[in-house]
Amino acid sequence: MQETLTTPSLSGPSQSSISTQDRSSTAGQTSSTGPPPSKPSTIPPPVKSKGLSSRAGVRRMRRIIAEDVEWSLAIVPFLTELCIQHIVKNFQNNPILKQLLPEHQKKVLNNLPPDLPLTVTANLIDDENYWRRCCLQRWPVCHVDKHGGSWKRMFFELHLENLLKHFIPSTTDPAVILNLLPLCRNYVRTIRVDQFLPPVQLLPPPQSGDLSDSGSEGEMEELATDHYQLGDLVAGLSHLEELDLVYGVKDCGMNFEWNLFLFTYGDCHSLAATVKACHTLKIFRLTRSKVDDDKARILIRSLLDHPALEELDLSHNLIGDRGARAAAKLLSHSRLRVLNLANNQVRALGAQSLAHALAHNTNLISLNLRLNCVEDEGGQALTHALQTNKCLTTLHLGGNELSEPTATLLSQVLSINTTLTSINLSCNHIGLVSHGFWGWQDNKTLLEFDLRLSDIAQESEYLISQALCANREAARQRALNPTHFMSPITAKGPENPGG
């Protein structure tokens, strides 16, 4: 910096002589302010007093300072610098950014404070660095990967989530959220809300603003307590792709009341309409919300023939056979790729209907039925369906009270099926099925086969793990050179153990 500022008359010859002598010292000095005349223009003033005092000492010791490189009468900042500072200062009232040169834009953005009102910044600033600073300032932990790697998107998504989380129906002004809509509509793609507060009951004396308190007090009334209706918001967001909702209250502590976790029919209907209207939606998750059969049916009916939906997650709910049947219908009336019904109450009947739908489905890739009660009857139906299905790659049947008949059937099916890569049968009572039954040894596609805590013999477990290892190795080679994996694999047969 000093090279540009120093006048040639003063430092022309001396500079070269000194620059060799001590680089570090000059570098250190540049951080602090220079001589008095340049003082007003320098930006960081807080260290000034200390630096000055120390500097003053140095000065006093060395009277002759003509050789000091940075000593200069004319350390006057550039006009552009001044302008940029001014712009930064008055950015809130008069945002000027697009008219500037790129380098200046960068400077301005680097110096903008992260707490500017969103109305100013939202549609103006696209710089990731600025939004990164905003995020880091507001939230200590930031997973930008969860938001598509975009800090701006992350900021808006988290901001919206925060507002939704703390929205109290009939108390908070809905305009708070709707005002944000024009600002964030282009950036928000995901809404993840793991808490919906119930409306505050007015009968008891108004409580303090604490959210959990209001929830705990309101429960006595047993009124139909609908939560915030997402309809308007979702209709406004043109790029929304993921909806991840939990109708429940977090951190209620000792104020727990069942009422807090109520997913009412009103909520259900409004949510169904919302989801139906949102044609860009790809992922829809509604977990831990006490969705029972009827509500599940309402929701699923609205999802039939949805143009974009790919993943449906209704885990940790109370869905039974009828809900499962509705889901099975959805399988044949949509392009669903992932279906998660973990930890519900699906029984044999529901599993059979799912299996029926699965047998001729060509879209579904993953099916999760963990912690249900499918039992052997349903398990056999599902395995039968796998005989004709050519699409499913992941199947989770953990904790489903399955036993030997399903396992034997599955082993036969696996020798035919060539698409399935991952099966989870943990926490079942498969029992001591002799390893000869595992007919899938000629299966080359299976990569994962979870049989933990399912009472099988250690020996067969070992053999299975060996086979899986081989399959994984083959898959890896296939992935590395997909063009000619046929001949190399056969060729490597004798060579591999040696090498």
Added chain:
Amino acid sequence: MNPRGSLEVLEEKEDSAPILGPSIHSDNPQERIQARRLRIAARLEARRREALGEYLDGKKESEEDQSKSYKQKEESRLKLAKLLLCGTELVTNIQVAADIREIHRRVEEEEIKRQRLEKLENEVKTSQDKFDEITVKWEEGKQKRIPQELWEMLNAQQVHCAGLIEDKNKLINELQQELKTKDDQYVKDLKKQSDDICLLLERMEEQVKNVMKSFRQELYHIEKAFETERQELLTSNKKKWERALQTHNARELEYLMNRIKRVEDYEKQLNKQRIRDCEEYNSIKIKLEQDVQILEQQLQQMKATYQLNQEKLEYNFQVLKKRDEESTVIKSQQKRKINRLHDVLINLRSKYNKQVKLFQEENRSLTSDYKRLVTQFKELQKAMRHFAVIDDKQFQEIWLMNEEEAKDLISRAFDVDRIIHMQHLGLPWTAPDFWFLRNVGPISQQQKSATQILEEVLMQAEEEGTEESESESYLDLPKQVSAKTTRKILMLLCDESGFLIEKKLLGLLLPLEKDECYMLRLDAIFSALGIENEDDLYKLVNFFLKYQAHHLPPPQEQTSLISASETVEQLVLQGVKSGSLAEGEPQEQEPPPSPRLIHPNDVLKILEAFVMGLRKPRDFQVPVKLLKVVRDDSKDSEYWKALTTVIPSTKQNLWDALYTALEKYHLVLTQRAELLVENQCLERQNTELLQLLQQYLDSRINSELQVPPTQVFRVPTK
């Protein structure tokens, strides 16, 4: 575990595969097939790599060196994969454990729930019974009148109710107890879960740490392996390099020594060569000097001759020059002459051209004239022919008319003569017979058809048998041929050439008479041979005779067919002449050669020759026709004169006498006729008078009379 490394590894594997794989010379056919497949795959792979521009050679060199690092990499990859797998398993174990616990809990819960429900149902049942009992007792109590009893009963009721309530309370207590335990358990579960989560977190952290550590370690190992490999490679390369350098130096030295040695050799050889060259040079020099001397002498001689020659040539040159001048003069003269002649030639040529043009034009005009004349001539000819035909016709018609008239007159004359002879003279009258009376039409040599002649000949022959009136026949046979010979020849022909007659006709001819048969046969033969008219027939007969004549004395006259035809033509002309000359009777000049001499076998040959010859004369028909036009009218006047002298003068004299006599007779007769008329008148008067008389006699007056007149004389009519 960078993907590039593993990729390289993979490729390396592929490279080494065919080397370590099954060999083509193996005994096992399967293995050989496998080996060939591998070879093909390797080739394809190599081609692909070349296409991609990969450094195949470099790779092959570093193959062995890389195997160590590759091994290290593979090892660490496997280790790390295992580590990751185990780690995830370890972490997920917690979830699985929680799941199974949950399942167990659910099962238990279900069991407990069921038990509780049972219990509650039982309780409800028993309490209902108790309650019913109590209500029944209330009824009983209402009927009780005695207060003590009532009190007792009430007490009892109270006790019962208390029991009931106690039961209920107990149940409630139990349930509450259960709830409390559940609460406790919930708290415990919560704690457990938090513990689990803590454990999970711990494990995850540990896992992360482990993985990081091991990754770092493995990375370090791999790096180390690479480093060592590189070092080894470096040292080995350095060694190799040094070795190569040493060998190079040694070789260089050797080369140098060799070179020095060779240089010395060359120097020696050079010296030797130099000495030898010097000697050689000297000897050659001497020799050459001698040569030079000889050549100088020769040169002097040559110079002398040269001078002589020069002088001679100069003189020649002078002479030639003069000649040349002369010749140029002549040449110019000649040239001039040539020019003049040339001019003349040009003039002549132009003249000639003009002439040619002139003549051509003339020629053209003449040819056109000629053409015109030819056409005119043709037209004229046509007209002439036409007129000739018309004249002929007219002539014939006039002739016929005159002839008819004459004949009429003649016939009248004859009639008159006959009447005179028969009636007046009472003499028998014979009609005079003259040749010209039978003639009809103009006198000419009309061609008679062959058949007619034939008929005549035959008839004549027949007649011959009875009377020898050959001369009478006006048949004008050629003089040299008698009808007899002709007949014989024809008979012979008829016998010999039966093949020319159709079979059908033969069948038809059988029943006929001999002569008729001959006649028809000959007719058929002639039609087959193309003989149409008289001439042809005579030609045939003549031909026969001539042939015979020629053949009897064979060397005398061997006439060809053409000469024969000529003679035939001559004969025709002769015939015409003779026809005109020989008026009535053709005399036999010579006895004809006997046709018997003609051998029947020759007949066919003669016939063939004749048919060949006949073809040609046909072409001469036109001149014959023209000849015919010139008809001679010498005979005509004779004819006509003859016609006038039909009645001879003697007869005319007779007639004159007769005429006078008859006239006299006529006079007598006329007188007599007058007398007769007179007589007739008188007769008529007589009859009239008779009639009148009769009339008178018949009248009534007579009757009235006494004596009728009738009685007086006889009536002549009755």
